Amino acid sequence: MKDHAVTDPISEAIAQSRATPRQTLRATVPAMEDRLYTIHPVLDHGFVRxxxxxxxxxAIVQAARVSYGAGTKKARDDAGLIRYLMRHWHSTPFEMxxxxxxxxLPVFVARQWIxxxxxxxxxxxxxxSILDREFYIPAEDHLAAQSTTNNQGRGQVLEGEEAARVLExxxxDxxxxxxxxxxxxxxxxxxGLARELARMNLPANIYTQWYWKVDLHNLFHFLRLRAxxxxxxxxxxxxxxxxxMVKDWVPAAYAAFEDYRMNGAHLSGKGLDCLRRMLKGEQVSQEGSGMSAGEWREFQALISG
Structure with a gap:
């Protein structure tokens, strides 16, 4: 059974914060106000709030118009300006x-994240402090063998007795x-041994917690890689x-990020040259592309979908 409880007195502070809304003059987003302090379960014991x-x-638009001048507003609507900023890699306004x-999260995930x-x-x-007795144990459908083609990836899902043996x-342990x-x-x-020494015996699947604060530009970089x-x-x-969360918080910025970064593609100069030649009807091979075999495979995968 999954348990995403937050240890007291933190849970009491969460309940109190949600029960006592405050007026503010700063910009607010109703959808994010609804999310504040709300636990969003992840894995078996983890969460994000x-x-x-x-x-x-x-705020992104305002920062950009300070840079580009008031005349920008007449040329583009807010969403259009945000798309322009994303398209041309103008990152500073997103840092606002x-x-x-x-x-x-489990410690081994935290070490990737950091x-x-x-x-x-x-x-x-x-x-x-003493860590809780909480460990990440994968669900069976995420218990996979080592990939035979990718040293950093997973292969087929383990089944039957082998899956049961690994879970046990x-x-x-x-x-x-x-x-x-x-x-x-x-x-x-x-x-009794000092806590700072005793902790070294704990496995990497034990859960830890942290507060993580990041600007939107760097958050988009994190999400581009980790999502x-x-x-x-x-x-x-x-x-x-x-x-x-980000989709609710900055919908126009997230839509631009999704379009240009998550679902978009980046071509090298050689790749762009090959694509232009193909559009002209030329037959282009790896030998004539100037690319390595690996680059050519990735280029072919990109243009073929």
Whole structure:
């Protein structure tokens, strides 16, 4: 059974925050106001919740018009200007919006996530506090073998006895490690090991929590990589939930991001040259393209869909 409970006293603070709305003069987005402090479950014990946000689509437009001048407003509507900014990689106006999230996630997912070094992060400290006995155990349909063609990917889903064997190992080792963690911390008739040392015995599938604050430009970069179909499933599950939040928060910006970044494509100079030649009716081969075999395969996959 899935458990996405938030540890007290945090849950009490969440309930209190949602029960006491405040007036403000700053820009607000009704759909994001509804999402504030709301738990969105991810995986078996994880979640994402929006803690705060700053700005909206109009903040992006306002920042751009400061740069380009008031005359811009007559030439384009807001959505059109946002699309122009996205299309031409003008990223600074998107940095005017920020989002702060509270995330509960497995440690191995956190280590992937933290590679995005353009955010502010404050993580739950196992030096001062004792971690909960909560571990990520994959659902059977996400328990896959190593890919034979991609060192970073998954192959076929494990089935039957092999799946059961792996799940039993994961559950058993997680619980045994936590039992040892508790035993080392115990002060029953002994001093007990320091928390900062005892934590090193815990597996990478134990859950941690953090606050993560990022501007919209860098959030889009995170989502472009982590909400992609090729991303690892576990971090993609979080990215998919955040995508839905961002869609509510800045709908015009998200639509432009989805069109140009998620569903768009980037061609090299050689690729563009080949495409132009093909449109003229020329037959183009890898040998005549100037591309490596790998580049040619990717180019062919791109233009063939």
């Amino acid at each position: 929006a803690v705060d946000y700053m700005g909206d689509d109009s 919006c920020e989002l702060k999230l509270h995330v509960k 590679r995005h070094r353009t955010a502010n992060v404050n993580e739950y400290s196992a030096r001062y 190992i994961l559950r058993h 997680s619980m045994r490690a936590y039992d040892s963690y508790e035993a080392m911390l115990s002060q029953d008739g002994q001093q 992609d179909a090729h991303a690892q499933y576990e971090i993609r599950a979080y990215a998919d939930v955040i995508c839905e």
